[in-house]
Amino acid sequence: MSGVAAAQRLLAVVDKRDPHQPEFRQAVKEVVESLIPVFDVHPEYADVMERLIEPERAIQFRVAWLDDKGKIQVNRGFRVQYNQAIGPYKGGLRFHPSVNMSIIKFLGFEQIFKNSLTTLPMGGAKGGSDFDARGKSDAEIMRFCQSFMTELARHIGANIDVPAGDIGVGGKEIGYMFGQYKRLTKNFEGVLTGKGQTWGGSLIRPEATGYGLTYFVQEMLKTKNTTLAGKTVCVSGFGNVCWGTCLKSVELGAKVVTISGPDGYIYDPAGMNAEKINYLLELRATNNDVVAPYAQRFPGSQFHAGKKPWEVKCDVAMTCATQNELNGDDARQLVANGCMCVGEGSNMGCTPEAIEVLQHAGLLFSPGKASNAGGVAVSGLEMSQNSMRLRWTTEEVDQHLQRIMRDIHEQCLAACRRFNKGQDYLFGANAAGFLKVCQAMMEQGCV
Numbered sequence: 001m002s003g004v005a006a007a008q009r010l011l012a013v014v015d016k017r018d019p020h021q022p023e024f025r026q027a028v029k030e031v032v033e034s035l036i037p038v039f040d041v042h043p044e045y046a047d048v049m050e051r052l053i054e055p056e057r058a059i060q061f062r063v064a065w066l067d068d069k070g071k072i073q074v075n076r077g078f079r080v081q082y083n084q085a086i087g088p089y090k091g092g093l094r095f096h097p098s099v100n101m102s103i104i105k106f107l108g109f110e111q112i113f114k115n116s117l118t119t120l121p122m123g124g125a126k127g128g129s130d131f132d133a134r135g136k137s138d139a140e141i142m143r144f145c146q147s148f149m150t151e152l153a154r155h156i157g158a159n160i161d162v163p164a165g166d167i168g169v170g171g172k173e174i175g176y177m178f179g180q181y182k183r184l185t186k187n188f189e190g191v192l193t194g195k196g197q198t199w200g201g202s203l204i205r206p207e208a209t210g211y212g213l214t215y216f217v218q219e220m221l222k223t224k225n226t227t228l229a230g231k232t233v234c235v236s237g238f239g240n241v242c243w244g245t246c247l248k249s250v251e252l253g254a255k256v257v258t259i260s261g262p263d264g265y266i267y268d269p270a271g272m273n274a275e276k277i278n279y280l281l282e283l284r285a286t287n288n289d290v291v292a293p294y295a296q297r298f299p300g301s302q303f304h305a306g307k308k309p310w311e312v313k314c315d316v317a318m319t320c321a322t323q324n325e326l327n328g329d330d331a332r333q334l335v336a337n338g339c340m341c342v343g344e345g346s347n348m349g350c351t352p353e354a355i356e357v358l359q360h361a362g363l364l365f366s367p368g369k370a371s372n373a374g375g376v377a378v379s380g381l382e383m384s385q386n387s388m389r390l391r392w393t394t395e396e397v398d399q400h401l402q403r404i405m406r407d408i409h410e411q412c413l414a415a416c417r418r419f420n421k422g423q424d425y426l427f428g429a430n431a432a433g434f435l436k437v438c439q440a441m442m443e444q445g446c447v
Ligand SMILES: NC(=O)C1=CN([C@@H]2O[C@H](COP(=O)(O)OP(=O)(O)OC[C@H]3O[C@@H](n4cnc5c(N)ncnc54)[C@H](O)[C@@H]3O)[C@@H](O)[C@H]2O)C=CC1
Pocket: 096, 098, 165, 166, 167, 168, 169, 209, 237, 238, 239, 240, 241, 242, 260, 261, 262, 284, 289, 320, 321, 322, 323, 345, 346, 347, 372, 373, 375, 376
């Protein structure tokens, strides 16, 4: 069977099984279609992919919790333990009202290949809830996290499944969940990553996704004999990944001129600095999910209501908010404005049409599973430190992170060389991530 026929067969299976899961089907389509050259040479790998597409376990549960008025609220919780071929399940938890099984499955599916690329022994998983933190008190967030963990605790463990943060889940939520896990199990173990610095957390984990994204973009730029120094950069979002990306980009000499939220974007022609980047943390901690207050706090910057940052002229763009946040029109605008590189910090940040436009125009484009892997990589390093009962310095962790991001970049290019795919990072990331998991699954028999 040809690679094209194999891909069509796989997509037909997904369309039939999960017609109501658009984000999941989008993620599978992107991976499967990009792997056609691999299936052409190894048709038997398509059979492994058919198994891999089906999660090993998908758990959905009720999360009942008491609000401040004493009323019981109900949310839906999820954990999709996708693939354990190369290590314990690993992947973040997302708390956002948009969360559903389709979104958790797309994220879990992506996580398999991303974790494989990190070079560390981690399988793929994702979880979360449709809980909306906007307007909730700290006590309500704590009671929600405790109730969520009361069910999740039965399914996880330091050698089984190790969740971490994602949208809406930062150090505070990880703390509440870790506390509840210990209460239920008596077990002080590395069952979550992104922990506090005094109880097992790794240095650099909060910064890691944004730092890693910036390192990966530097690697891509190096192939064109240039660097981030002096470049104008547009970034979206204003959460954890955006913060780390701004910190490292500014440190490397770039001028970051935008951030964004669901309410619109900020254009700051003077560029971000340490004070402004610190303010992102304050803004995020309010749980209001708006960026507009930045423009009042820093005169000279402008707030553009209801718009996206991709209309601003830049050399480099980095998506750091959510899936499908950069579409075909945004991509055409970036191309027209002379942008040379787009790095995904968010998972599946670009629509398929946007990717086609960017690649067709010859821009450097990296998919999130390669360029945002620094976060889960440092989570893997946190697991190593927990297992060894020791703690590395900032410099040690950062050196590991830089090496891993260089290694991921090289794995992508090596896969491109092997299959004559030029500098197609989308293909390179999918092929390199898949081949390792595929080999492990074949060696482990009918699993
Ligand atoms: N935290 C981590 O270590 C990693 C996160 N990611 C991805 O990076 C992206 C950002 O995550 P974090 O910074 O951790 O989350 P966060 O909760 O700290 O920030 C999320 C940001 O995205 C914006 N956002 C969320 N949903 C949105 C929507 N529907 N429309 C418009 N804006 C929206 C929020 O306003 C906020 O600025 C996500 O796609 C996540 O999956 C990827 C790898 C690791």
